[in-house]
Amino acid sequence: MKIYTTRLTGAAWILVTLFWATGNLLWATPQQLVSGTVTDTQENPIPGVSIRLLHRNTGTQTDMQGGFRIQAQPSDTLSISYLGFKTIRLPVANQTTFTIVLQQDVTDLGEVTINAGYYNTTRREQTGSIARVTGEEIERQPVTNPLTALQGRMAGVSVVQRSGVPGNAPVIQIRGQNSLRSGFGNSGNLPLYIIDGVPIDSAPLNSFSGLTSPTLAGIDPLNSLNPVNIASIEILKDADATAIYGSRGANGVILITTKKGSKGRQETQFDVQVYRGAGRVPRKLNLINTQDYINLREEAFANDGATPTESNAADLVLWDPQRYTDWQEKLFGGTAETTGINLGASGGSETTQYTMGLGYQRETSVFPGDFLYNKFTANLNLSQNSRDDRFKLQFNTSFGSDRNRQFDGVSFVSTGLSLAPNAPEVYGDDGELNWEDSSWTNPFSTLYRESEARVQQLISSLSLSYSITTNLEARLNSGYTLLHSDELVKQPLRFYNPALWSFIDSRSLHVGAQRESWIAEPQLNYRNSWGKISLDALVGSTIQHRKNTGLNMVGIGYANEQLLGNLAAAEQLFVTDNTTQEYAYAAAFGRIGLHYARKYYLNLTGRRDGSSRFGPSRRFANFGAIGGAWIVSEESWMQDLKPVLSFTKLRGSYGSAGSDQIGDYGYLDTYSATAGGGGLYPTQLTNPIYSWERNRKLELAAELGFLNDHLRLNTSWYRNRSSNQLVGYNLPAITGFTSVQANLDATVENTGWEFEVATHLNRGRFNWQASLNMSIPQNRLIAFPGIDESSYANIYKVGKSLNIQFLYDYTGVDPETGLYTFEDVNEDGIYNFDDRVLIKDLTRSLFGGFRNQFTYGRLSLDFLWEFVVQEGQQYYPNIAPGRLGAILQEDYERRWQNPGDVAVVQKASQVIDASRAYNRLLTSEGVYTNTSFLRLKTLGLSYKLLTENWGIHSCVLFLQGQNLLTFTRYRGLDAQSSGTNLPALQMFTAGLKLNF
Template sequence: MKNSTFLLKMKLTMILLVVAFLQVQAKGYSQMITLNQQNAQLEDVFVEIMKQTNSKFVYSSTMLKVANPVNINLTNVTLDEALELCFEGQPLTYIIDEDNTVIVKMKELPPPPVKGVVMDEQGNLFAFVNVMVKGTTTGTFTDEKGNFTINAAKGSILVFSFVGYQTLEVTVGDGPINVVLKGGINVLDEVQIIGYGTTTKRENTGAISSVKAKDLSKQPVSNFALALQGKMTGIVVNNSEGVGSSVDIVIRGLNSFGSGTRPLFIVDGVIINAANTNAVYSSYVHGTSPLGALNPNDIASIDILKDADATAIYGSRATNGVVLITTKKAELGKTRVNLDMYTGFNKATYMPKLLNTEQYVAMRKEGFTLDNRVPTESRAADLTNLSPWKENAYTDWTKYEFGNNAPIMNANIDMSGGTKGLSYYFSTGYLKQYDIQPGNPYQERISSRLNLSSISMNDRLESTLSVQYSADKLKPTQVATNIVGGVRFLPPNYPLYTDQGDFYWGSSTSFNFANPEASMTQKVSYLSSNLLMSANFSYLIFKGLKAKASFSYGNQGNESEKIVPSTAINPKSSFVSTPSSSSYFGNYSSLNFEPQLTYNGKISDGNISVLVGSTWFKGSSSNRSLDLTGFPGDDFMGSWGFANTVQLKSSSRADERFRSYFGRVNYNWGQKYYLNLSYRRDGSSKFGDNYKWGDFGAVGASWIFSDESFVKEALPFISFGKLRASWGVTGNDQIADYQYLNLYSADNVNYGTAIGLNTQYLYNEDIHWEQTKKLEAALEFGLFKSRISGSVSWYRNRTTDFLVSEPITSQTGFSSFVNNFDGTVQNTGWEFELRTSNVLTKHFQWRTNVNFTIAKNSLYKYDDLAGSAYADIYEIGKPLDIIRRFYVDSISTTTGYAKFRDVNKDGSLTSPGDLVTLGSPSPKNYGGMENIFNYKGFEFSFSVTCANQMVSNWFMGSSLPGRARNLPVQVLGNYWQKPGDQATYPRATSGLVSNTNIMQLTYANISNLAYNDILWFRLNNVSVTYTLPSNWVEKAGLSRASVYARGQNLMFYSPIDLGKDPQAQSASNGTPIKSWVFGVQLSF
């Protein structure tokens, strides 16, 4: 009871105190003021206000001398309202403290404009230099006489920059600012990543193309390789299927037709197994790409190493070039957080328009009429109007297959900061994007990265640690795998269901279709995980000598499952299968250790840099696949325990090892003459004892002729000029493991209770390294203070002893064996780069980047090609990937049949005797152009790519008019219909009626009629970004904020209507995807 009374008293006391406090506050703020004074002194107004309120004023009499007379007439206003009007137009301001005291002070006047002059090192006035107030969007440019004027407060920092010159920061003081810009840092002296080190663009003796994070960020791609399209010379990127599918990079052409053509991928020192993954399903013809596991937002730069000087340090794995990926590192200082989020949608780049039902049925009937046949249910149910077919029904199958607007969601957050003792960069990202095809196929990826750096107090020991993990889930579409040529080629009046609501498959085994709705009852999942770890340590032993050690580990795991229930099986097919489930498990891990010693010193008037090191590498791979059948029903197929039969379809395990020793010596004399020597000796477990080791190396040299006094005097407009050249030898060993050993595998044929063994392949103890000899010469230049800059390069690569799978007679018990051939593959080309600063004014800037490549790939030499198994596949002087087809000279104006060229004059159409070389799908010429416009806070850019190549058109793999498959509208008016017609395509036919019809159906749609050699253009990227003014952003507690809209792979132009996107690898594959996204970037 006593406690209750005490608590009641306390509550009443608190209530009374709160009421009293509110009364005091109300009294303080309820005092109203009435003023009516004309031409009064400000001090008199203060006195009147103090009479009407309990306020006090604190001020200096001297301060009031600059005050203006006051004219005021107010009735019953608050203190704040009265003061606001009193101080309006005054050079004074005020604040009110907690006890209602008004403190009067002078207004802070805006700082006077900062003026100054910018000159170059020769004392010349420097026009169009960019001047920015650091940390803000306030900026200007110097005029034609080098003068500038900018509003900046005392103590703020001005940043002076110009392409090709060192960026300079100057603190604003009391007087004008006159600066001298020194040549070189923006482009020429920025850091250039090379193998096992860094250099600068000025000092680099090799051929290296680079893309920075800013360029990558403009492109909304899930795989960084897609962002390289059209950005660099000598680089071709191929991708034409759905989200998450494979992406191939080819650097300076195909070097071999037997072993792999993939470049070497290295991420922060970790070697990536970039082989495309093909699991238990074939939704993507070319598999999926492990490169998609790397979040593009984490990448700081991508450097493509191309010539011998740049690649030879990697020896046996560098024939096809090297892709060095460097991720973002920590920035010292307080923690900074960046958030980037966007959403958008994917659409098809091209929607082929096909015949409507009326056009399709008319063409079908025309084929039967010309063949003198009558449509029946067994051969043409689509024309009989028998249920469930309806002659006037229509479905736009193109829209069904490619018409979806598939959403994209992407979010990335990163933070970095720290001190020299420990700095960090941490990021995490989430991506989910849907494919445009039916069934809601999608890719979902979660990734995280941690980079740590540390430098000891005495600056001798440096260490870094990098860890990246990503998990990728892919649900591919199952439509394209079950419809030959794609869903869009179904008859436009094809019914998905019977009248009873069941899946419709056709009327007979000779007239049946794979039902797309049924095919989507399959369940497919693909999971991958990627772990990359690297640790680097370096210790300065004494000035110039440093010891380094790098450790790296990578692990790539893949799992996939495909369930084919009874509902997805075509009962009308002549190849009826049973319900089944398939599973695949794969893993690849790598371990790498590289100790190194580096020395930097001076010899005479030159600088020398020496590197020696060694590599210990081990890679391990394992995979197995299972087939499960005999389930009691479709509902039980998700569990292995219900399978009646579990068969191990395949299983393998393999290890590969490398032991390498490498070195490099770089010497420059007077910072004008450079010499670079590199050497590597590799030992590989893929070759036998006699050929296990290979030697590779290169020499590169350059001369900066623009630094010669006679050039400066005679050609002063040349701000930079360099000649460079290189020659060297690299290698290739991209073949299966242990081809030199006689390996056995378990066989189903047993001897009693003993398990039988079977030879896996015919081994060859004498296989050895491929070798590629690379030669290059180049000119790099900068003109008019680098307002114009670029390069011209010529290269020639010759590969010998290429590793091939040589066909052999079946009497040996094998179909082929791996062997080295004494032949030569040659790649030659010219590469051009041009960068211009077109307009540089205070508020508007326009820059252009252009690159163009002329490339030629050929089989340069092959002894006794005519007598080899490749005589019908390759030609001397022609590309390795030539397209050889039957050739249609014309369409007969009398019969409407294709007239094939009889090349060997034997009176019949035979292969390979009548095949004609049409061309190559690899581009002969290709390039890209980017324009970047800046206006105040806006940045707008767009890039265009182009290529001249042989591409397939809609007719490739399609059908002749009249068959039970729909065709694009391009066929209308272009196929033969009556005697006298000058046609492009053969006449309509109902099917395999005669030998002539069979020949037409078999060969016409894979002849030259299905290909075009064209130059196409593509709007590859559009980006619009608006950066909000800094004063707006700071009020929200941010350091930077921007909004953007970006588009990728938006449209293409072809002078010939192909009926498909030129980058679609075949007419039956999916179409490339275009993307539009809208996002926001925030920095804290």
């Protein structure tokens, strides 16, 4: 796996040698110290304003008093920009002091810097599709994972929070699903995550607890990030933006930039943020009451001609018919409390700037018992530059440690929805769990199956740059990440019915994983201008190595419950997994950016990648893209339209990216030791000729500004085609193997429209900003030769989405028999898949968000509505009406009772025909419906106190709400994630933010 070290180390040494050797040989242009202040029209200082030297990679920000200082040459031009204000450009000449007043503007098209990965750009000049969310929109949301704060805020970016259990990974897709590979962690469709220039292995961590299931994604390693420390999140979507990342950018790129110190600040300043809040499940179902439940059960026995007994009807014979328990309230109806504390300090001088912070977050559970989530974070950013700004050093490091003490909450929620309302009390008179009879499975026994997951992650990056000349810069970016996770699941005898204790043993499950990675990227950047022509060029290389280890063990048989987890005390010990995998990656990349007269833009990118996941003859591949933009409004013939059509820009891109998101060593023959040792047996077939997936992306877009940019409209159309699919090719059992890694000649296409509208109104002390984003995606499998003869015939269909279900044709309830009926279904009791003749597309057909922010003086109100148009499976209990267990009250009232009834719910019955009909219903079109929703995702109110006489720079009081209102026809807990997962909680928090 070290085959690339020799191959590319030479290029790295050349650049590093050039970095240090040439700097001392070339003459530097004399520079002067330029300082000043930046205020608004009411003479209020504006902190955080971007001050940069035009056409140079040099800049700073204003401090809390609006002051700045920067080294510049007389020939330089200052570009002063801030979100919501007009950009100003001032020539330096011989002036050393500036007093700058910014005028409010409706647009950030000017010069607000946007992180494009290996280079920076602006809204006005970008040729690719880049979505951006600022840290201000994220930091006040009490989320454990910053990505969940992106819901509804970006066009083309779908974020689904599958569970309200803290620490669970959200599922994120950028412009749809590209790969046939799916399952745990959204395998094969993960975006590339870059944190301060360092790529992160974002694949969710497996778990023995309820955080990993067929409907949940696992433990997210990004939980270790502190949302308060994030300055911005940019998402790269099209070929022009992602091709420079080559094989890693096929599914989009998420760039997370943390906060940095401001240049010129002399004194240390401190930031304190404290919040406290509570959350509950926002919705509960209207389940059947006890009296109606008893009637339903007795009706089922009457319909079946059967007699209730202790063995077949404990709820009728043994249990109290007058008892009623709201099991939803008892099992997941608690209040989750959350607390957050964040401390920060920043300061420095002209040559040294720093920022550091500590964070703590604690969240309890809505479940009964002492379950909670704790997170501790620490971060440090250090910037150093020489007095002439030729040498720069940027060091970032962050550490996160979270501890999640939970249990199998997935089954707990489903139990709360299905348990009979007259089920026995949880605890007996002796205070122990009640095991009244063999038909009773006490739900609180699940609480004894505790799990504790601990994850620690270190992310560090170091960037060195040297300006060899005014136009040429050498840079070396490097990074190191280390993630360590441990999970312990305790399963004592109390977890089981005492009647089973003589047949089973207590056990403990241990999951351990470690991910270690380093990366080095030497680069050369060249910038120059010749009249109206400007050039921005980049060349560099990447060397990356990653090592993953895993160890899973099970201990069985403990003499005492207190010894659970101590493997030395277990009677038997089994190692179920012990693996070490190494991954090596190398690349060379380049970019050329040209623009003429600031109205014609051309961007060319290319990358050659090598991956150790492919055989020796298939390891390298080339990727690239071309992007262009034309600012039509700069043409002379457009000037007469500017009072109405103030900005017009057309852009487009085309290119290719790839993917190597498969397991390591898949091209090799592998063997394992036979039980007891002494021999080997084959576990994997070799296939050294499979290669990269290919993703070809096309985009066309128009950006318009009306009425002096008071109204902005951006429209994009895209088409992404992913081919040469990397999947496991299924083999017949006679070969002795289930599959072999291979490429399938299948092509997946994602197309869609994205719309973004923004407006801004400023009237004195009143300010209003509104934005709307909307995405209309479409996913199709457009080619798959031989699919009907493959194992995918019952999963996918050419011409349809990858997210489809094959369903029975539901025809309603038979008025005579009272059972569900279906068209063209074999009634011999055999579930034939060929009878599923209908296809339902479950892809979101439209999604987006609508945000408003109102500011009057020091008072601010901000809210975001998220909307999704989709079809999905309506909530139905997992038991047929009349069997032991609760159903919805509305289903009880709509059931069939007598021959001739026209009903929508079948009769109460426990016979096999009724169960068969109900099970077919759950895989038929009859349970699929419109599950669209409109949700008030966030609502925030803040007030800025006057604190000038207190020695405090700013003091902000804020209230924040999440998931406050949801309008939907879905009758389950959460339309976002249909099923029996714990929904995202409705949260209310109040807090205080100080700067002094």
